[in-house]
Amino acid sequence: KQEVTQIPAALSVPEGENLVLNCSFTDSAIYNLQWFRQDPGKGLTSLLLIQSSQREQTSGRLNASLDKSSGRSTLYIAASQPGDSATYLCAVHNTDKLIFGTGTRLQVFP
């Protein structure tokens, strides 16, 4: 059974810092991995999707890497801003399902 874990569970940093959020999964037979952002009481916003054949994806200040063999992905946020405050979820896609991680609650203060 696929299990997805995210570390840390919560993070509070001053703005301007570069951040690394971690995601690990137990079954490496995945189609892809996706990072989402969720604001309180809201739905999901897709940030980055990495196909199983890819090593990384970049969008603006965000960079996500994937090491399928070791069951790990990292989301790198450069020059964090208060507007980045949200919960970040990673999800792995295998056997036609998306399995979500436990989430990292990020707060960036001015």
Add this chain to the structure above:
Amino acid sequence: GAVVSQHPSWVICKSGTSVKIECRSLDFQATTMFWYRQFPKQSLMLMATSNEGSKATYEQGVEKDKFLINHASLTLSTLTVTSAHPEDSSFYICSARRDRLEQFFGPGTRLTVL
């Protein structure tokens, strides 16, 4: 493109009543839709997979007679919470799969059962 809507965005109901939540793919056809449930400060848990024209596949531990799913068209799936009780209060999110590998998520429905 790839927009998914949910209606209503929030609902409050009395215990024992039934509530229907709609999930629509607005600009694409989705043969498969998914329903998730999220408790406060927890992650999303898949409840069921809904395939157009066939019965939904429920995850282990999800009562199919309590959470009725209908996927009558390629753009609409509905989740009906029957005889709702306070423990059913949660945030329900749907997603629609446009192609083999990517799901697009609705904005969620907050259900509060009094």
